[in-house]
Amino acid sequence: MAMNFVTFNQDYSYLAVGTAKGFRIFSTDPFVKSYETKEGNIAMLEMLFSTSLVALILSPRRLQITNTKIYVYDIQTMKLLYTIETSPNPNAICALSPSSDNCYLAYPLPQKAPPPSFTAPTHTPPGNSHIAPTNGEVLIFDAQKLEAINVIEAHRSPLSCISLNNDGTMLATASDKGTILRVFSVPDGHKLYQFRRGSMPSTIYSMSFNTTSTLLCVSSATETVHIFKLGHQGTATGSPGSTGSASSSPPGNRPRETSGSKGPEMDGFLGRKHDGTFMGLIRRTSQTLGTSVAATVGGYLPKGVTEMWEPARDFAWIKLPKHTANAQARSGPVRSVVAMSSNTPQVMVVTSDGVFYVFNIDLSKGGEGTLTKQYS
Structure with a gap:
């Protein structure tokens, strides 16, 4: 089934x-x-x-x-509290913190449709007020105060996955490229960590913090599940086939893709345009030059300096077994959902083939996880 x-x-x-x-x-x-x-x-x-x-x-x-609205209900009375207009979001990219103290809702920043170039006939149905996002900005909405409080500029390209931790204090983001993952503080939007999943683009299907917010688990269209350590890392092993630094990227670092946060003016969220001025061009050019210089000079500098430029690699990883039972009926890569046990150092993975895996990971050394249980 x-x-x-x-x-x-x-x-x-x-x-x-x-x-x-x-x-x-x-x-x-x-x-x-x-x-x-x-x-x-x-x-x-x-x-x-x-x-x-x-x-x-x-x-x-x-x-x-296709519904482009988010409805906020009081589950005790099932009363509709608030309706949020959104851009088309067919993949339901949205995250809600389960914390009663930091009850935040995160979703892609709605992008208003440009005004039509001609006047449509009166009998024509009204068009969509929003279009699909063209960038990776995340809107943070306070579900208790029922107001937008911040916008985080997470990625340049559209989002593919976002996740909030249990305390509602951290937000993990991935773009449709799937190469760079970022973790921001909530609600202020400061960048805390930056990780590199790999060099080749891949769709991120699932991201999950552990209950103590010390690890981030990520699954994608590849057969590898990555586990990243949040905090200062020593020398990490790095999954097979990965290249680049194994060190952690310090908070506030902004290599290659810009990221940050904007103020809480709702009109500014929806109506802001990208800077097309001469100074904006200079800023973008300087970012590109800075990245290339870091890549060239990084090999000649001490490790502590290169850590400022290079994103961290995975602390541990898991290779999913090849499941051939539904391979012929399946079209496309195997999708998966990941989570980490709150009691033991284990990673749980559920695939679209209908298989539930449990892997053990070494919290002190990292490296490749070992399969301990499998159900289908």
Whole structure:
């Protein structure tokens, strides 16, 4: 049976799977099916920690409508509190912090459509007010105060994945290139860490912090799951085939792609244009020159200096086994969702082939993780 959606709950103790015929809930340790229903074509679902509250979105049978709005509800009364206009977001790139103290919602910054060049006839349906984002800016929305509070300039190209930690104090971002990953503080938007997944572009499918926010786990269209250490790293091993530095990039570093945060004026968020002035051109040129100089001179400088230019490599990694049972029916790469156990040094991976893996990782030495459990 094909899976439509897979997700972990907030503390990674349960796994929810949506299918064309209902949904299933599994506990992760031990891996046991806790609940199943065979009714409804489930497009998306989310659990509230380990409670019986599950939110479902059913797949339409005939009419498909692309909705470009985010609705904020009070789950105690199911009262609609706020409606947010967004750009088209077919991949549902959005993250909500489960913290009651730092309850933030992160999503791609809406980009307004340019005014039409001609006047449409009166009988023509109104067009979309927003277009798909062309950059990787993230809007931070306070779900308690119901107001936008910041914009983080995370990447130059559009986003492919974002994730908030459990405390609502860190945001991980990846662009559609998938080579550079960044971690920002929330809500102020200071860049804390920068990591390099690899040299070749790849779609990032899932990112997950551990419960203490000391590790970041990332899966992509490749068969490798990367684990990055948040904090000062010593010499990391680096996954096979990787090149470049194995050291950590210090907070505030801005190599190659600019990143940062903007103020909380909502009109400024939606109406801001890129700087096309002569000084803006000089700034972009100087950034390019600075990157090339760093690449050339970095080999002649002490390690502490080169760390300022080069993003960190993975601390540990996992190679997913080749699962051939559904290989012929599958089109495209295997998608996966990752999470880290809150009790043991283990990484849990669920693939679109319907396989649940558990890997052990060495928290002191890093390196390649070892497969300990597998269910299908």
